[in-house]
Amino acid sequence: xxxxxxxxxxxxxxxxxxxxxxxxxxxxxxxxxxxxxxxxxxxxxxxxxxxxxxxxxxxxxxxxxxxxxxxxxxxxxxxxxxxxxxxxxxxxxxxxxxxxxxxxxxxxxxxxxxxxxxxxxxxxxxxxxxxxxxxxxxx
Numbered sequence: 422x423x424x425x426x427x428x429x430x431x432x433x434x435x436x437x438x439x440x441x442x443x444x445x446x447x448x449x450x451x452x453x454x455x456x457x458x459x460x461x462x463x464x465x466x467x468x469x470x471x472x473x474x475x476x477x478x479x480x481x482x483x484x485x486x487x488x489x490x491x492x493x494x495x496x497x498x499x500x501x502x503x504x505x506x507x508x509x510x511x512x513x514x515x516x517x518x519x520x521x522x523x524x525x526x527x528x529x530x531x532x533x534x535x536x537x538x539x540x541x542x543x544x545x546x547x548x549x550x551x552x553x554x555x556x557x558x559x560x
Contacts, residue, residue, distance in 0.1 A: 428523045429516040431555045432537050432545035438463045439472060445480075445498035445506065448472055459534035459548060462507050466542040470507035471534065480506060513538045516545065524552050 437455050439448055439462045451460060452474045462470040481497050513536040514523055523535060527549055537545035
């Protein structure tokens with residue numbers, strides 16, 4: 422690994438986002454359609470929180486219910502807003518953060534994704550999967 426390589430080299434630049442006004446069914450569709458596990462919640466380009474697929478699983482019966490699963494999820498999802506379920510105090514990093522520094526944050530904080538910002542504007546996201554892919558390519 423090259424020392425000092427900025428996170429901007431490996432971050433995802435085309436970020437799938439949610440708005441505070443979106444519902445949890447919309448969130449679930451975005452997770453499944455894009456095969457992702459973390460979605461920043463934004464107001465304009467400013468990050469307000471982070472929603473993970475695990476957050477949805479915690480409030481739904483997706484793993485426990487087979488019959489009428491969509492109906493049960495819809496009922497549960499209608500009981501909550503994205504703002505109620507998302508992580509609000511999100512740790513974000515600037516694009517100049519090194520890959521090593523980002524990996525240290527993910528390891529120590531036990532996060533799986535970090536939004537990348539420029540000023541207050543969301544410009545990317547880096548996940549543990551991005552880091553693993555980067556390490557594989559270094560071998």
